[in-house]
C-alpha cells in the first residue's frame with residue numbers, strides 16, 4: 001500500500017509457544033541478504049530479557065519490548081513503540097524496509113493482530129505481511145494443551161515446524177493436527193531447510209479469511225474487550241548468582257532440575273557461569289521435559305557476568321531452584337540439595 005508518507009512498511013508477526021524455536025529461526029533468517037534492512041522487535045516475558053543478548057552478531061536493529069507480554073501489559077507500548085519507530089524512519093534516524101515482531105511464547109496473538117489492523121496510524125503505516133507460527137515437533141503436543149498455542153497456530157498463514165531432527169519429535173502426528181486445524185497454512189520444515197525468506201515473506205498480505213472460522217470470533221471478542229488472559233497462572237522466576245558451576249556439576253544440576261521440577265517447567269533458559277572458564281558462559285535451554293544440549297559462548301554478551309536463569313512454569317518454586325544451583329556451585333553455607341524438597345509435589349514451604 002502506498003500513502004502520502006510512502007509505502008507502508010511490511011510487518012511480520014513471528015509467534016509460537018515457549019521454546020518452539022522462534023529466536024533460533026530469526027537468527028538464521030536475519031543472516032540472509034534477503035532480510036538485510038530488517039528491524040526486529042522482540043517482546044520478552046519475565047524480569048530479564050535474554051533473547052536480545054543471544055541475538056548478537058545479527059545485522060540490523062533489535063529493539064526489545066520487555067516488562068510484560070505484548071497481548072496485555074505492553075499493548076499500548078507496542079502502538080507507541082511502532083509509532084516511534086516510524087517517526088525515526090521518517091526523520092532519517094533509522095533505516096529499515098521491514099519489521100519482524102517476535103512475540104513471547106505465551107502471547108495471545110489476537111490483540112496484537114487487532115492493534116496492527118485497527119489502530120488507524122499503524123494500519124496506515126504498516127502492512128501486515130504475514131503471521132509465522134513456529135511449532136516444535138518434539139513438544140508441540142504439550143504446547144497445544146494451552147489456549148495461547150492453539151491461537152498462535154490458528155492465526156498462522158505460514159507454519160514453521162522445528163526440531164523434526166530430534167528423536168523426541170512426533171512429526172507425523174503434529175503434521176496431522178496442524179493440517180486438520182489450519183488446512184490453508186503453508187507448512188515448512190526448518191530442519192529440512194524449507195524455512196527460507198522467499199517462502200516466508202512478501203507472498204500475500206495476512207487476512208483472517210481462509211483461517212479457521214474461530215479466528216473471526218476471537219477478533220470480534222477482542223473488539224468487545226473480551227480476553228482469555230490465561231497466562232496469569234504461569235509464574236516466571238529468575239535466579240541470579242555470582243558463583244560458577246563446576247563442569248562436573250553441570251549435568252547433575254540439569255538432571256535434578258529436570259527430574260524434580262520438570263513436570264512444572266514450561267520453559268527454562270539461562271546463561272551460566274562455568275567454573276572451568278568463567279569468561280565463556282554456557283547457554284542452557286529447557287522446553288517442557290526436553291533439555292537441549294548446552295552451548296558455550298565465546299564471551300559474555302553484556303557486562304553482567306553472573307549466572308541468570310529464567311524459568312516459566314506452573315507451581316514452580318524459585319527458592320528450590322536457587323538453592324539447588326548454590327549447592328552445586330559450592331556456595332558456602334548452601335545446604336546440600338534436599339531431594340525431599342526437590343521432589344515435593346505440593347508447596348514444600350508450607351509442609
Ligand SMILES: Nc1nc2c(ncn2[C@@H]2O[C@H](COP(=O)(O)OP(=O)(O)OP(=O)(O)O)[C@@H](O)[C@H]2O)c(=O)[nH]1
Pocket residue numbers: 016017018019020021022023024025051104105106162163164165166190191267269285287292293
Ligand atoms: N534440535 C533442534 N533444536 C532446535 C531447533 N530449533 C530450535 N532449537 C533449540 O530449541 C531451544 C529453544 O529455541 P529458541 O529459539 O530459544 O526458542 P524460542 O521460541 O525463541 O523460545 P522463547 O522465546 O523462550 O519462547 C534452543 O536450545 C534451540 O537451539 C531445531 O530445529 N532442532
